Amino acid sequence: MDKLFTLLVVLVAVLAILPVLHIIAYITWRGLPVILSNGLSFFTDLPAAVVEEKPGGIAPALAGTIFMTFTATLIAVPLAMLAAIFSIEFPNHVLTRAVRVASRSLLEVATVLIGMLIFVLLVLPTGRFTALAGSLALAIVMIPYVYTYTELALLSVPRTYIEAAYSLGMKRSQVVFYVTVRIARRGLARGVAIAVTKAMGETAPLLFTAFGAYSVIFGGPLEPASALPLMVFQFIQTGYENWRTLAWGGSFVLLVLYLSVFIIARILVREVKY
C-alpha cells in the first residue's frame, strides 16, 4: 500500500515538472531554426510586410526590450532600495507598515492593471502610447521584488558589524551605506536580477502603454514601442505565417535571455563570507 503511494507521488511529481522542460525543448525546436536560417538579419531587421518571402527581423522588439528594461531598472531600483532601507531603519513607523502592505499588494495584483494605471495617468492625458509609459509600468512591476529582496538581504547582516560601525562614530547614513549595504550587496544584486527577469518577461503591462510598433526600430522614448514578450504575444495571434515565424524566433530569444539572467542570479546566491 505504501509502495503504491510512493509510486503515485513520484509519478505526479515528475509530471509536474515535465511541462517546463518540454516548453524549453519545444520553443528551442521551433525557434532556433528560424534564427539559424535567417542569420543576423533576424536581429537587425524590421518585420517584413506579410507578402514577402523572408520574415524579416525582430529589431523593434529587441530595441524596445533593451530600452524599457534599462529605464525601468533605473527608476525602480533606487526607489525600492531606499524604501527598503527606510523599513529597516524605522521598523516601527506607520509608514513602514504601509509600504509593506503596498509592496505586497503590487506584487499580487494582475500586471495588466498596472498597465491600465499608467494608461490613465500618462497615455490618456497625452493621447499617445510611448516607450516611456511602458518603462513606468515595468518599473512598478519591479518595485515589490527589489523592495522585498533588499529588505531580506539587509536584515541578514549580523548586528555586530552595525554596532562596530556606530562605535567608530559613524553617522546613521554612513553606517547604512558604507557598511550594511556593502556587506549585503550580493543579496541586493540578486533582488535586482530577479526583478529584471520580471521586467523582461512581462506582456500585459505593455498592452496599454507601449502598445507595440514595428515600422521603425526605435522611435524614441516618446513614441510607441515593442518588446520581446509583446511582439511574441501579438505576432503569434496573427494569421500570417511570416509573422508567426518571427514570434517563434522571438520566443527562443526571450527564453535564452531569461535563462541567462536566471543563471546569473543563481551565481549571486553565493554569499559574502562572514
Place this chain on the structure above:
Amino acid sequence: MVSPAIEVRNLKVRIGGRDILKDVSLRVPEATITAVMGPSGSGKTTFLKVLNRLIELVDGVEVSGEVKVFGMNIFDMNVYEVRRLFGMVFQIPNPFPHLSIYDNVAIGARINNVARSRKELDEVVRWALEKAMLWDEVKNRLRDPPWRLSGGQQQRLCLARALAMKPKILLLDEPTANIDPVNTAYLEDALRALRRDENVTIVIVTHIAHQALRVSDYIIMFYDGRIVEEGPTEEIAINPREDVTRRFLRGEI
C-alpha cells in the same frame, strides 16, 4: 581622584521593563587601566554601552542619570561626537568582512578625519597596527581580507581599528573571552603600552578575576546591576571590603 575621565551619577537603565542598571555611581580615573569586573549578567556590558551611547540602538531602552566625560555631559552632546571620544573593542572579533585589513584600520581614521592625505593615512594605519602589536604579522598582506586571520589576530585588528580613531578613551567588552592565551597576552601587553606611552584611559570589562588583577590599576566591582565597591587594584586585591568582591576574587561566583 584628580579630575576623573568619566564620572557617573545615579545611572539607571531599563530594557523592556527590566532594570539592568540600578542606580550606579562611579568614577574612572584618567590615563589608567580600569577593570570593570563582576559575574556574567551583572550589567557590565550595558554600562559600557551607555558610555558611548551605543545602548540607544536597543529597542525599548530607558536611561536616566548623569554621565560626564572629561567634564562634559554626554546626554547634552551630539551623539556622534560622543561616540568619537571612545574606541570600542567587542567581545567577538568583528572586523568588516567586505574591507581589507588596511581598509578596516583606515576606516576608523577616515570617519574621524584623523588623516588628511594618503601619506598621513598610511602612517596612522601603521601606528595603529603597531600599537595593537599586529604590524609585523600583517605588514606584507595589508590588502588581504580579514577572515584570513586567526581569531586572536582579528581581535588585535579590531583594536587597531579603534585606535586609528585616536580616541581619548578605549572601551573593551570582554575582549579576550573568545581568544587563545597567547593572543590574550599580546592584547594585554598592548593595553599596558597604550596606557604608558599614549596616556589613553582604558576601561576593560571582564568576568575573569585574574585578568582584572593582572592588567588593571583601578577596579570597579559590579554585581546585579549595582556597584559593590571601587578602588585601586592593590587595595581591592589584598583587602576587599565587600563579601561579594571576596567571593568573586576567589572564583566562587
Place this chain on the structure above:
Amino acid sequence: MTSRRPLHDIIFFYSLALPAFLIVVILSLLLLSQLGMSIPILRVQGLSTYTTTTWRPMYDPPPDRAWYGLLPAIWGTMVSAVIAILLGLTFTIALVVFMEEIAPRRVREVFSTIIDLMAGLPTVLYGVWGLAFLGPLLHKYVMSPLHSHLSIVPLFSCEPLSGATVFTAGVLLSIMITPFMVALVQESYRSIPYTLKEAAWSLGMTRYEYVLLNMRMIAPSIASAILLGFGRASSETAAVTLVVGNAVNIGFCIFAPAYTISSLIANQFTESQDFPYMLNALFAGGLILLIIGLIVNTIGVLMLRRVRF
C-alpha cells in the same frame, strides 16, 4: 534623556521616507484610477454590469443600444482558476512530499531549481506553448474522448472544436501557479518540529499515514496556498488570452471557449478605442478583479499565520 536629534538624522529620515511614501501613493493611485474609470459604466448600467451575460458593442452607448455584461468573463475567470487550483494542489502536494520525504538530496536540488525556473519563466512563453502544443494535445487525448464517451456529464457536454477552451486555460494555469504554491506549502512543511516527526515514526506509521498527519498539521497553509494560488490564477493575462478561446460564453461545459476578465481586457482593448463606454466596462472588469484579489490574498495571508504546532 535624549538630546535634540542631530540634523543629519532628520535629513536621513525624510530622504528615505519620500521613496517609501511614493510607493504607497502608487498603490493608492492604482485603486483610485480603477474605481474612477469604472464609475461611468456603472452609472449607466448599474451593478447588472456584473450579472448580465450580453456583450454587445455598438456605437451608441448603453443602455439604449450597446450593453457590456461581464458575467461571462467572471465565470471564465472562476472556472479556469478552480481547475487550476484543483490540479495545482495535486501537483503541489506530490512535489512537496517527493522533495521532503522521498528524494535524495541531489534530486531534491534539481527539482528545486526546476521549480524556480518555472516560477520566473515569462508567461507569454507558457501561452505560446499552450497554444501550439498543450491545446491540441488536450483536444485530441482528453477533451474529445471525454466528450464522446461521457457527454452525459454536464461538464463534458459540449463538443470541443479546438484546443482553445477554458479547460485548457485551467490546465495551463495549474502548471504556472504550482511553483508558487509549492514554496508556501514546502516552507510550512519544513517548519514542522523534528520531535513531532520522530513521534509519528515511533508509533509505527506508514509513510502514507505519516504524510497525511503532516498535511493535517499544516492544513491552514494548504488553505492559504489554495487561496493565494486562486489569486494568482485569476490575475494571469498573457498565457490565458492565448489559450482560452476568447468567445463570450457561459455554461456548465468546460470544453468550450470562453473569456476571462484579464483576457477580455487584453483582447478587447484595441476595440475599446472605437466604442464609447467599452473602455469603462473593461475597467469595471479590472475593478472586480482587484476586489477578488484583495479579498482572496488578505484571507490567504491571515491563514498562513494560523499554522501552529
